[in-house]
Amino acid sequence: MYSATKEFRDAEVDPQRLLDVVYDVEDYPEFVKGVRSVTVQNRGEHDLVARFEAGVGGMTFDYTLFVERTETEVRWRRIKGSFRASEGSMVFLGEGKFRYRNAMDPGFAVPGFAVQFVLERSLPRLIKEFRRRARERATEASS
Template sequence: MAGAKHTTTMNVPLEALWEVITNYEEYPEFVEGLQSLTVTKVDGKHTYADYVVSMFGKKIKYSVKHTETPKKGLKWTMTEGEFFKSNDGSWELAADGDDAVEATYSVDVGFPLLVPKSVVNTLTGTQLPKMMKAFEDRAKAKAQKPAKAKAKKAPAKEAAAPAKKATKGTKK
């Protein structure tokens, strides 16, 4: 079994990061190597999903059961798969003020063969921090969207109001 764990402080509000972590079907938009993800069932705090990843030059399919503890973290366990023996992990989250989160991502993957130490080192040293940065960047973008949307909508409403008055005036 190959395991990896990484902890970092993300400069995003906890709510924004939680939204990104639990919006599983958007993962393929920003998680490198993830070709598709389909949520198959939601049952209370459990979400079941089918993943297709590109790894070692292969397309690998597996299914996962996510168990959520809102705004504190989530755990997952593989329920079936065609390559991995197992795939279990977690996100642990702790607010660090209003706009920061201490996030810990852990994963243990059972491979059908011995995995070279260089592959594990690449996972822990490069890929894991890169993947966590992708989640942080996505959460930052989500946190900023409402402010940008309001700023763009305000002038449009003002411009639309005079047009309505002009239309009414020409009908008389």
Template sequence: MAKASRTEVFDIDINKLYDVIVDFESYPDFVLGVNDIKVHDMTETSGVVEYSIDMIKKLNYQLDMEMSRPNKVAWTFKKGDLFKINDGGWDLKDLGDGKTEVTYSLEIEVKGFIPGSKMIVNKLTETSLPSMMKSFYERAKS
């Protein structure tokens, strides 16, 4: 099992950032490796998001989402190709003056032995995390 967490302070209003995070259908436009998103049964507080990503290998999976505007977007794994566990979330804290403390956390575990799975896990938790967070920040700033 791999866990990762990163906290940064973004010079962006909490609501603008929250809006980008919950605009799941736009992820293919600005999140590297996300090919397609399908949203099911979405409300203001919950829904299911189906991801099609390309991280060394093409993968499909679904996450159950829980949202609490403007401070939290969390998910738990529902089903998919590679993962046994894929849980995590965004915690946002309004620091005032248009600044937001952003914590992104992720816990993943893959099913059995799948060739390349260790590289995928490392890419998701270590390599991609800083650049992925930056892409959300830049999207919210634009």
């Protein structure tokens, strides 16, 4: 499996708000580039199962993730769909520091360096999208 990890600091965003944004997958089509639709199929107290339809490079992918939320982490893993395997997490490490990790095995013929490149390139964009959304929610909450 190929993976990419990035640590970052954000003292301006409440950690719980940022983790909530990551966990609220049904909102992704509004702000995450490439995500076309998300349908939550099952929701528990601290977990959910959601079907995603996303497009990358002219290709459409359909996959289902199991997503869990704790006080300090949101983690996900593929349970069916387009990829052989996919998993990741956003972890609050304390003092405004976070670690975001995404890993995948596409399950079809593609050069490993290309998969690694896409993962490494997408992390900064995804982090930026999540942080922007968390700031928007903070602004909405204060008005």
